[in-house]
Structure formats: C-alpha cells, structure tokens
Amino acid sequence: MTFNTSKLKITNYIKRHKKKTIFIIVLLIFYAFCLPSQLFTKPTSTVITSSNNELLGALIAEDGQWRFPHRDSVPKKFKTCLIQFEDEHFYMHPGFNPVSIFKALKQNLQAGSVKRGGSTITQQVIRLSRDNRPRTYFEKVKELILATRLEFRASKEKIITYWSSNAPFGGNVVGLDAASWRYYNRQASDLSWAESATLAVLPNAPNLIYPGRNQHRLLVKRNRLLKKLLNKNIIDSITYELSVLEELPQKPYPLPQITPHLLQKINKKNKGKFVKTTINKRLQNQTNLIVNNHYNQLKNNEIFNISVLVLNINTRQVLTYVGNSKTTRINQKDVDVIDKPRSTGSILKPFLYTAMLDSGDLLPNMLVADVPTNFGSYHPENFDKKYAGVISAKLALSKSLNVPTVRMLQSFGLEKFHDYLQKLELRDLKKDPNYYGLTLALGGAESNLWDLCKSYASMASTVNHYSENSSRYFKNEFCEPTFYADQKIDFGEKSSEKIIFDAASIYLTFESLKDVNRPNADQNWEFFDASKQIAWKTGTSFGFRDAWAIGTTKDYVVGVWVGNADGEGRPGLVGVQAAAPILFDVFDKLPNSTWFEKPFDEMTEIEICAQSGYRATQNCEDKSLEFVQNAGLKAAPCPYHVLVNVDASENYQVNTSCEQLENIKQKSWFVLPPLMEYYYKDKNPFYKPLPKFRNDCLGAAKNAMKFIYPTEKSTIFLPKNFDGKKNELVLKVAHANSEAILYWYVDSKYLGSTKEQHEFGVDLNTGNYLISATDNFGNEIHQQITVKE
Structure with a gap:
C-alpha cells in the first residue's frame, strides 16, 4: 500500500x-x-618484457613522449606516498573534498592569486585527461562534476592507475613506469621508499627533476613527505633516516634496448602495447655479450653482421633473439637478419640425409661414392678439393662433403627432396626443383635462420614426443615457434603416423651430426667430462657470403648466422670458423641436456656388412647387428663383396684352366669399382685390390678400367694461362691391372700410350670430341666431351 x-x-x-x-x-x-568512454587516447610506447616481466626495451610514443601503456596496478609504496602527498582522504570522498576546496579557495582569495589547489587525485585524473586546461574556476567546476561521475564508473584502485599512467614526470616522461626506468633504471615495484616519495612529489612540479635545477626544492618536498610517513607510522625511524640520505636522480637513464630487433618486429603488430615475451633476460644478455665479443674480432676481417636464435624445443618458445650485431648504420645494424633469406650453404644436408633414411634409400654407414663427378657443366667439389673414393654416408655428413651429397641427391631424386623441404615450410624455397638443380643441397637455395631453427627444433621434438608418448606422433609437430608469453603451442592430436620424417631417421641423423668435430678442438672432444652432446651442422655459401651453424640438444636449438647484410663475401667467412665458435659459446650458457632416447619402436635390428654399411649378404665375412630405421629393411644388399677363386697363397686369381680344383680357394673379396678404388686405396693402405689372374690362366686378360677425368658426358672449360695460351686438358684413367699399357685416342686419332700412371695431356680447341683409351688386353672405354674456353 x-x-x-x-x-x-x-x-x-x-x-x-x-x-x-x-x-x-x-x-x-x-x-x-558526460564522461568519455575512453579517458586517455594519446599514443603510448611499445614495451616488451622478458618472461619474468623484466623490461627488455621500449619505443617512444608517436608524439615523442615516453608514455608506457596503462598499468593495471600500482606498487604499494608509491600508492601510499601518492595518497599521503596528494590526497590523504582519497578513499573517503566521492571525487572531491569540500574541506580542501574551501581551504584552497580561502587562501587563494586572501593572496589574490592561485597559491593552493584543492584537487583530489580523481580531479587530477580528469584534468590530465583534458590536457591540463587553464585552472579557471569554471574549469574547476567541470572537473568536479566529471570527477564524481568517474567515481561512479571506476574503482578507487582504477583511478589510482589512471593517475600513475598519465601524470607528467618531467621532460618527455609520462607515467610512473617510464619515470621509474628513466630516473632509477628499474621497474616501479623495485623502488625504495625514498625513490617512491621522489616520484610521488614530482608531478606537483615536474620541472624540478632537471639536473642542477631546483634540486634543493625537490629534496625538501621529498623529505617532508618522508617525515609525514614517519609521523603516521607508515615507515619506521631507521627507514626514515636511511631514506633521507638517498641522493636524488641527476639525469635520465637510457631505457634498456636488450632485444631491439625483436622490439621492432613486435611493434609492427602490437604498436603502443605492453607485450610480455618468452625471452630469458639473463640468457639474452649473455648472448648479446658473446655476439659483441665475436663481432669485435670479425670486424677486423670486415665481417659486420651476426644473428643468433635460441629455441626451447619442449615449449617451442624463443629464449634469445639477436637480430643483428651492434655494428654501424652503414653496415646495416638495423636489419633483422633472422628472417631474411640467405644462401643456405650445406645447412640443408641433414634434411637430405634424413629423407633418404626415411625412404629406405640409405643406411647410416652405407658407403657412398666420393670421386670426381660431372653433371653436364656442373662439377661439384669438396671444400678441400680431395676425394676419398668411397666414404660412409654418416661420415660424409659429419665432414660435410659436397660430392657424396650431390651424388646422393641425384640418386634420391631432386623432386623428391624438394617435396620434403616443402613440407618443412621453408618459406624462401619458392622455385620449382629444376630452378635449383643439384645445387639444392649445397646452397643453391635460400632460407632464413628462423625457418631453419624451427625445422631442427621440430625434428628434435619429434623424437622427444615419440619417446614420451608411447610411440605416437603429434600432428602439429612442425609448427611455428613463438616469442609471445601468452601464446601456448598446440602440438595437435596424437597419431600413429609420422608427420614428415619418422623418429628413427631423425635420431640416426642426430647421431651422425653429434660426431662432427668441434672448431679448434681436439679430435677426441667427446671424452672430456665438460663436453655436451650436441648434434650440429655448419654451412658456407658460395663466395664466402654466409656462415651458418645450427645445433640441437634434447632441449634447445641454437642457430647462428654470420656475414655481411649487403651480401659481400670475405675470406675466412666459413661456418666452422666464424659461426660455430659462437654456437658453442651460447650452448655453454645453457643447461646440460641428456641425449635423445633411441626410438626402438621405429627401429629394426638387422645384419650389416661392417665394411660397406649395406645390408649383409652371404659374401660379407665381417657382420654386425645394428638397429636401423624400419624403412632400412628396403635398403640394397652389399654390392661390393664378391666370391673369387684364388690360389693357396691368395696372391692370384685362378680357375680350372690353370689349377687343380682341390687347390682352388674360394674367398670373399671387398672390391670397389676402378674409379672409387683409385682414390680409396691412397687413404686406406690396408685395402687389398682384387688379385690379377695368374699368367697361365685363361681369362687373364680380363681387366677393368674407368675414366677419372673427364667423368661421364661433360662440358670442360679450358682457361688461359699468364702467357695467353690455353691450358691443356689432362686425361686420367684408373686401371685394375697395374701392369696394363693404355693407348690414347681423340676422335680415333692416336695420341700416345701410358704405363702405371695413366695420365695424358692434350691440347684441344673448342668443340665436341670422343676420347678413347684401349689397353694392351683389348679392353676399350670411351668418353664424349665438349670443350669451351
């Protein structure tokens, strides 16, 4: 009612x-x-912090002010100082304080000018949001009305944050966070009582902060506030006595610039925002120091740019991001090299090795040819320009030999390898396979440090996850790393199917890369207790323009690029000399990791021919049981062991035409083709060539020979010497019979003969020629060549 x-x-x-x-x-x-929905609209600085909320760097706001993004909370010490100095009844009034207003009005009327302000913190927030308009009584009435409205809309704590984020602190410093770093070089939560009191009184007259100007007035204001804190038992007497002894800041500190290139990258998508990153500040500072030390050495050789990336494999987070060395602007110090395409050199070789293991075309110790090779006009060479004849695939990878790699790529299939690389999502691999040709694995393509480290990390994570998840893979294993702390990597659903490479192939690749000899280290580095087990690879691009080194443990990937941003090559700009020392210096700062667990469920134990590395046949006398990838069951059987009939001394081959059956011994013999044998026996003194037939046996003339140079159908360029005369072409042939005589022909024209060392020099003009060699047993070989100047 x-x-x-x-x-x-x-x-x-x-x-x-x-x-x-x-x-x-x-x-x-x-x-x-009446109150705008957004009080403050001025641009703010882009600020990034480490994973522990430590400041890494900031960019000045568009209007030239150091104004950090608005904070969500205010440190207790500063909030206490601010309230006691500006508005001690802050938590009791509705936005304005009638008593303070009356006292200020009375004092100002008596003085005939404005001597005292009666504004609360809330009113000051309104005034800051209105760009500090002239202090007229009409403006004061507006501020009062808006202040009461703000009290309805925002909490007291929120109002404090508005003030702390937008108050002027002298010069172009706005807000508590910027002031704390500019004047005390640390975050606001770490300020002392004296420092908090100094910043609390500063916005009352921000021009006091300038060095050498009105320092005494600032000191009086600060100490008066500290005395008030003492009298109200907010601080004790010891704290007070120590606080008044603290000196005032004399000049602004430069803001930290620990990861400047990452800051610029984040600023492109998060301008004016506060971003917490995954960077480990301690490791970042250590890496910066390492890079700076190596830069000071490398610049003497006019090598000016270095970039380093460190990833946590388990979280796929970026721990360290060095986009470039602290070089000069002329040498492009502002260029972030981490995501720039550069020639890969040999850094893609492990992907080829893994792909061939994964497809069953290779076993780790399988012998591969290392002999002079021509593919048309393309003539790959090893770095030392030497040849081993044959070498295990594992050793060829650890030694980073070019010729075996190209021959393996040619055998495996260019398009097939290109398809694997496409699945790795190397974004700079934009052309079709034929554009790159067989140089694809040696530096004919371009990639960037980010993508390469991402791929190595994904491979390592594949092995880890397979071992940790009951032999299962994750569908999103080959994903992008992140430097945003709030972004967690989703590895996707579990699957019994491999994503790109199977775990065993990756594990065996890492086992091969673990054996790479370290720079300037003893060959037996792995026996030292302090050493770490690291699978690592270097790369050097053509013309010595790029030096790479990428390594992985079970937990971390470290990638290093060294060179000149403008692409200028320099002598000594080699991966193992320029990039690898940086790699190991960074790994020394990382925690030790255990080695990868062997993925037994993806492996099969089979008999391997110890001498050839192929699947063992009955002819292989020295066999061993080894765990290989399951696809290795498809690998070819050993082609190099044959059964031969020899006499009792095993010095000659014999047959029933010259020896009684009961005196013939059947023996397994390791036999290499002539060209491989020619180079192999020089480095392997215990290699026993296939014995020749005894002279009284039928079939004694059965011999084998092969061209060493030129090999296959090839194009040969003959440069001129200093006298302007064209150099001669030196023909070389390997013959299984050391006593054979060779007769040389060019286009059926007889040139001469050779014994023992079958090398023959011939002067040829440009054109097409048929080179022939016939031995004294009637065997003949031919080679079609094209000569150009």
Whole structure:
C-alpha cells in the first residue's frame, strides 16, 4: 500500500511539473554520458618484457613522449606516498573534498592569486585527461562534476592507475613506469621508499627533476613527505633516516634496448602495447655479450653482421633473439637478419640425409661414392678439393662433403627432396626443383635462420614426443615457434603416423651430426667430462657470403648466422670458423641436456656388412647387428663383396684352366669399382685390390678400367694461362691391372700410350670430341666431351 501511494505521488508530481521533470531527466542523461568512454587516447610506447616481466626495451610514443601503456596496478609504496602527498582522504570522498576546496579557495582569495589547489587525485585524473586546461574556476567546476561521475564508473584502485599512467614526470616522461626506468633504471615495484616519495612529489612540479635545477626544492618536498610517513607510522625511524640520505636522480637513464630487433618486429603488430615475451633476460644478455665479443674480432676481417636464435624445443618458445650485431648504420645494424633469406650453404644436408633414411634409400654407414663427378657443366667439389673414393654416408655428413651429397641427391631424386623441404615450410624455397638443380643441397637455395631453427627444433621434438608418448606422433609437430608469453603451442592430436620424417631417421641423423668435430678442438672432444652432446651442422655459401651453424640438444636449438647484410663475401667467412665458435659459446650458457632416447619402436635390428654399411649378404665375412630405421629393411644388399677363386697363397686369381680344383680357394673379396678404388686405396693402405689372374690362366686378360677425368658426358672449360695460351686438358684413367699399357685416342686419332700412371695431356680447341683409351688386353672405354674456353 505504501509503495503504491509513493508511486502515485511521483506520477502526480511529474504531471504537475513536466518542464522541471524533463529538465532533471536531461541533466541526469547529460551527467550519465558526460564522461568519455575512453579517458586517455594519446599514443603510448611499445614495451616488451622478458618472461619474468623484466623490461627488455621500449619505443617512444608517436608524439615523442615516453608514455608506457596503462598499468593495471600500482606498487604499494608509491600508492601510499601518492595518497599521503596528494590526497590523504582519497578513499573517503566521492571525487572531491569540500574541506580542501574551501581551504584552497580561502587562501587563494586572501593572496589574490592561485597559491593552493584543492584537487583530489580523481580531479587530477580528469584534468590530465583534458590536457591540463587553464585552472579557471569554471574549469574547476567541470572537473568536479566529471570527477564524481568517474567515481561512479571506476574503482578507487582504477583511478589510482589512471593517475600513475598519465601524470607528467618531467621532460618527455609520462607515467610512473617510464619515470621509474628513466630516473632509477628499474621497474616501479623495485623502488625504495625514498625513490617512491621522489616520484610521488614530482608531478606537483615536474620541472624540478632537471639536473642542477631546483634540486634543493625537490629534496625538501621529498623529505617532508618522508617525515609525514614517519609521523603516521607508515615507515619506521631507521627507514626514515636511511631514506633521507638517498641522493636524488641527476639525469635520465637510457631505457634498456636488450632485444631491439625483436622490439621492432613486435611493434609492427602490437604498436603502443605492453607485450610480455618468452625471452630469458639473463640468457639474452649473455648472448648479446658473446655476439659483441665475436663481432669485435670479425670486424677486423670486415665481417659486420651476426644473428643468433635460441629455441626451447619442449615449449617451442624463443629464449634469445639477436637480430643483428651492434655494428654501424652503414653496415646495416638495423636489419633483422633472422628472417631474411640467405644462401643456405650445406645447412640443408641433414634434411637430405634424413629423407633418404626415411625412404629406405640409405643406411647410416652405407658407403657412398666420393670421386670426381660431372653433371653436364656442373662439377661439384669438396671444400678441400680431395676425394676419398668411397666414404660412409654418416661420415660424409659429419665432414660435410659436397660430392657424396650431390651424388646422393641425384640418386634420391631432386623432386623428391624438394617435396620434403616443402613440407618443412621453408618459406624462401619458392622455385620449382629444376630452378635449383643439384645445387639444392649445397646452397643453391635460400632460407632464413628462423625457418631453419624451427625445422631442427621440430625434428628434435619429434623424437622427444615419440619417446614420451608411447610411440605416437603429434600432428602439429612442425609448427611455428613463438616469442609471445601468452601464446601456448598446440602440438595437435596424437597419431600413429609420422608427420614428415619418422623418429628413427631423425635420431640416426642426430647421431651422425653429434660426431662432427668441434672448431679448434681436439679430435677426441667427446671424452672430456665438460663436453655436451650436441648434434650440429655448419654451412658456407658460395663466395664466402654466409656462415651458418645450427645445433640441437634434447632441449634447445641454437642457430647462428654470420656475414655481411649487403651480401659481400670475405675470406675466412666459413661456418666452422666464424659461426660455430659462437654456437658453442651460447650452448655453454645453457643447461646440460641428456641425449635423445633411441626410438626402438621405429627401429629394426638387422645384419650389416661392417665394411660397406649395406645390408649383409652371404659374401660379407665381417657382420654386425645394428638397429636401423624400419624403412632400412628396403635398403640394397652389399654390392661390393664378391666370391673369387684364388690360389693357396691368395696372391692370384685362378680357375680350372690353370689349377687343380682341390687347390682352388674360394674367398670373399671387398672390391670397389676402378674409379672409387683409385682414390680409396691412397687413404686406406690396408685395402687389398682384387688379385690379377695368374699368367697361365685363361681369362687373364680380363681387366677393368674407368675414366677419372673427364667423368661421364661433360662440358670442360679450358682457361688461359699468364702467357695467353690455353691450358691443356689432362686425361686420367684408373686401371685394375697395374701392369696394363693404355693407348690414347681423340676422335680415333692416336695420341700416345701410358704405363702405371695413366695420365695424358692434350691440347684441344673448342668443340665436341670422343676420347678413347684401349689397353694392351683389348679392353676399350670411351668418353664424349665438349670443350669451351
């Protein structure tokens, strides 16, 4: 009944006073909407912090102010100092303090000018949001109205954060966070009572902070506030006595620039925002120091740019990001090299090795040819320009030999390898396979440090996850790393199917890369207790323009690129000399890791021919049981062991035409083709060539020979010497019979003969020729060549 009566009275009042009611409603609507939805719209600095919220760097706001993004909370010490200095009744008033206003008005009227302000913290927030308009009484009334409206909309704590984020602290420093770093070189939560008090009184007269100007007035203000804190038992006497002894800041500190290139990258998508990254500040500082030390050495050889990336394999987070060395602007110090395409050199070789293991075309110790090779006009060479004849695939990878790699790529298939690389999502691999040709594995393609480290990390993670998840793979294993702390990597659903490479092939690749000899280290580095087990690879691009080194443990990937951003090559710009020392210096700062677990469920134990590394046949006398990838069951059987009939001394081959059957011994013999044998026996003194037939045996003339140079159908360029005369072409042939005589022909024209060392020099003009060699047993070989100048 009472409610209905009140409602009736209100209705009657509205009917009698319509204009007054409408006016009140309009005022209420105006009051409700008088405060802008966003108080502060000025641009803010882009700020990045480490994973532990330590400042890494900041960019000045667009209007030239150091104004950090608005904070969510205010440190307790500073908040206490601010309230005690500016507005000690802050938590009790509705946005304005009538007593303070009355006292200020009385004092100002008596003085005939503004001597005292009666503004609360809330009113000061309104004034800051209105760009500090002139302090007229009319403006004060506006601020009062808006302040009360703000009290309805925001909590007291929120109002404090508004003030702390937008108050002027002298010069172009705005807000507590920027002031704390500019004047004390640390974050606001780490400030002492004296430092908090100094910053609390500073916005009252921010020009006091300038070095050498009004320092005494600032000191008096600070100490007066500290005394008030003491009198109110907020701080004790010892804290007070120590606080008043603290010196005032004399000049602004430069803001930290620990990861400047990452800051610029983040700024492109997060301008004016506060971003927490995954960077480990301690490791970042250590890496910066390592890079700086190596830069000081390398610049003497006019090598100016270095970039380093460190990834946590388990979280796929970026721990260290060095986009470039601290070189000069002329040498492009501002270029972030981490995501720039550069010639890969040999850094892609492990992917080829893994792919061939994965497809079953290779076993780790399988012998591969290392002999002079021509593919048309393409003539790959090893770095030392030497040849081993044959070498195990594992050793060829650890030694980073070019010729075996190209021959393996040619055998495996260019398009097949290109398809594997496409699955790795190397973004700079934009051309079709034929564009790159067989140089694809040696530096004919381009990639960047980010993608390469991502791929190595994904491979390592594949082995880890397979071992940790009951022999299962994750579908999103080959994903992008992140440097955002709030972004967690989703590795996807589990699957019994491999994603790109199977775990065993990756594991065996890492086993091969673990055996790479370290720079400037003893060959037996792995026996030292302090050493770490690291699978690593270097790369050097053509013309000594890029030096790479990428390594992985079970937990971390470290990638290093060294060179010149403008592409200028320099002598000594080699991966193992320029990049690898940086790699190991960084790994020394990382925690030790255990080695990868062997993925037994993806492996099979089979008999391997110890001498050739192929699947063992009955002819292989020395066999061993080894765990290989399951696909290794498809690998070819050993082609190099043959059964031969020899006499009792094993010095000659014999047959029934010259020896009694009971005197003939059948023996397994390791036999290499002539060209491989020619180079192999020089480095392997215990290699026993296939014995020749005894002279009284039929079939004694059976011999084998092969061209060493030129090999296969090839194009040969003959440069001119200093006298302007064209150099001669030196023909070389390997013959299984050391006593054979060779007769040389060019287009059926006889040139001469050789014994023992079969090398023959010939002067040829440009054109096409048929080279022939015939031995004294009637065997003949031919080679078609094209000669150009």
